[in-house]
Amino acid sequence: MAHFTKATSLHDWMNQRLGIDTVRRVMATEYWIPKNINFLWAMGMVLAVTFAMLLISGLFLLMYYQPNIHLAFDSVNDVIMRQVPFGWLFRDIHAVAASIVFLVIYIHMLTGIYYGSYKKGREMIWISGMLLYVAFSAEAFSGYMLPWGQLSYWAGTVITDLFSLGSLHAEWLLHWIRGGYTPGQPFLDRFFALHVVLLPLLVIGLIGLHFGALRIPHVNNQEGEEIDFEAEAKKYKSGDKKGSKVIAFANDFMSKDMFVVGVYLIFFFYLVLFHNGFALDPINFIPANPMHTPASVEPEWYFLWSYDILRGFSTNVGLIAFAFAQGIFFVFPFLDRSPNAKPASKRGIFFLWFWILVIDMTGLTIMGKLPPEGMYREVGVMFAYIFIALFIILPFITKFEKKV
Amino acid sequence: MGTDRRGFIGKAFGGVAAVGAVASLYGMKRTWDMLPSVKANGFTTLDMTKYTKYNHNYIEKWRGKPIFIIRKSPQMVAEMKSNSNKYKKQDQQRDIFIAGSHFLMCIGICTHLGCIPNYQPEDQNYLCPCHGSIFDFSGMVTKGPALIGYNIPPFKRDGNKLILGLDSPEYQKLIREHATQNEM
Numbered sequence: 001m002a003h004f005t006k007a008t009s010l011h012d013w014m015n016q017r018l019g020i021d022t023v024r025r026v027m028a029t030e031y032w033i034p035k036n037i038n039f040l041w042a043m044g045m046v047l048a049v050t051f052a053m054l055l056i057s058g059l060f061l062l063m064y065y066q067p068n069i070h071l072a073f074d075s076v077n078d079v080i081m082r083q084v085p086f087g088w089l090f091r092d093i094h095a096v097a098a099s100i101v102f103l104v105i106y107i108h109m110l111t112g113i114y115y116g117s118y119k120k121g122r123e124m125i126w127i128s129g130m131l132l133y134v135a136f137s138a139e140a141f142s143g144y145m146l147p148w149g150q151l152s153y154w155a156g157t158v159i160t161d162l163f164s165l166g167s168l169h170a171e172w173l174l175h176w177i178r179g180g181y182t183p184g185q186p187f188l189d190r191f192f193a194l195h196v197v198l199l200p201l202l203v204i205g206l207i208g209l210h211f212g213a214l215r216i217p218h219v220n221n222q223e224g225e226e227i228d229f230e231a232e233a234k235k236y237k238s239g240d241k242k243g244s245k246v247i248a249f250a251n252d253f254m255s256k257d258m259f260v261v262g263v264y265l266i267f268f269f270y271l272v273l274f275h276n277g278f279a280l281d282p283i284n285f286i287p288a289n290p291m292h293t294p295a296s297v298e299p300e301w302y303f304l305w306s307y308d309i310l311r312g313f314s315t316n317v318g319l320i321a322f323a324f325a326q327g328i329f330f331v332f333p334f335l336d337r338s339p340n341a342k343p344a345s346k347r348g349i350f351f352l353w354f355w356i357l358v359i360d361m362t363g364l365t366i367m368g369k370l371p372p373e374g375m376y377r378e379v380g381v382m383f384a385y386i387f388i389a390l391f392i393i394l395p396f397i398t399k400f401e402k403k404v
Numbered sequence: 405m406g407t408d409r410r411g412f413i414g415k416a417f418g419g420v421a422a423v424g425a426v427a428s429l430y431g432m433k434r435t436w437d438m439l440p441s442v443k444a445n446g447f448t449t450l451d452m453t454k455y456t457k458y459n460h461n462y463i464e465k466w467r468g469k470p471i472f473i474i475r476k477s478p479q480m481v482a483e484m485k486s487n488s489n490k491y492k493k494q495d496q497q498r499d500i501f502i503a504g505s506h507f508l509m510c511i512g513i514c515t516h517l518g519c520i521p522n523y524q525p526e527d528q529n530y531l532c533p534c535h536g537s538i539f540d541f542s543g544m545v546t547k548g549p550a551l552i553g554y555n556i557p558p559f560k561r562d563g564n565k566l567i568l569g570l571d572s573p574e575y576q577k578l579i580r581e582h583a584t585q586n587e588m
Binding site: 154157158161175176177179180181182183184186190290291292293295296297371372373 | 433436437438439442446463465467468469470517518519520533534535549
């Protein structure tokens, strides 16, 4: 048994029992972050803060929300929006955060791709991040069902229809997921349970894994330089803070991080208070009606790129292309065969590849928003082919990349 | 010997736990199956004698989906049989002949992206408000983007009534025949 002495202070008392000094050293003061980074390295903290806002606003929405097909719509649009003091604020925060979180996730992912932050021991960071993306997508979809408006109902119908798997006619799977022939009470109840319990727990667990995956390979830096963290840490601790290539996670790095978070929050609350329409489609302010389809049923902006790949082709080919688009990012670290863990600007043709990917996904997003007719359809299909082609050529162009 | 025994206990423990895990997964899967009450509500009985007006789109509900019913007037039937430019052979095959009349009876959902089309009695066709597909009064596509005609729900005849949700040889024959149009 450990030996305990009479505590000299509350800090000492806690330290003897919980080892708080050790925890602080391991998690903050001696967790080393490279100096040579930019504001894009703060996106992780921006995401963590956004997730915290989703969790807190969600908790308060949960206190008034009724998961019942007859009550859900009014519990959101009357009770929460009109009666609960500041209910509208929590709802707007929840809706805007759910949309903006994907913008930040995409920036975070593209930053990782640009700087090669998924290579040389950092593969698990990428894969755990992709799992988080999937978990967030499931959160977004299940949350979208809850107000039980027209888009909740019809998006729920269209998306779950995908599980009948085209020509396989897997209606047993479709009906099993819905708990009925069409979305109804069992459907709303189960998506509610997933949204408020299982998926948040999964997200929190995956965030733990994502952070844990960073510990051994450490954070990448702007030049992709391999830093001897032990040697640099020694330099820092001996007082040569200027000469060292690293700084401590807290308070040094965190103060930079929180500055970016501060700027982000100004933008975020501007959207919440003055410009929240993009996250709250007017059609969803009409109660769900299974006998009337809204004129256009399209997903939120963050799903448009893969939605456009899905609808560009006939049913079966579309499903396969959609599955390809969803799955291919998971194996990104293994498709990139290059020995260089460097920023794209130093990797020749990969630089071009990266920007074509960005343009292509932006193009798919725009085409997904437009009606699938005439030229829009053809341009959309072209972007879908380019997307698939980009990932087929990726292993070849990176394999022949020169070592820099 | 001691190690062997430990290994055996470990494997036995793992085996029991695995059986328990599979049983739990099965139990969880079963909780998501359709409830008996939901299944029991999956049948709709249509009394076809009730639909007396000609060229009128009656809308009923089956499993949360709209069902379109049209009693075709003798003129409509005659035109369908004679005007082979406008109407295909499948138009007639899709008809349900009951109580002395020809009926259209189908799931009223556009086969393109799932919208609900509106019937235009003067043009005797359905226009989908979403992307402009047109279906004739037999539920066949006359203008895209939809590629296939309206689906027909499983039904069973009971005198002058149709019970939707039950299979029958008549329904099987019907979908076999009109499936020829559907593969495009």
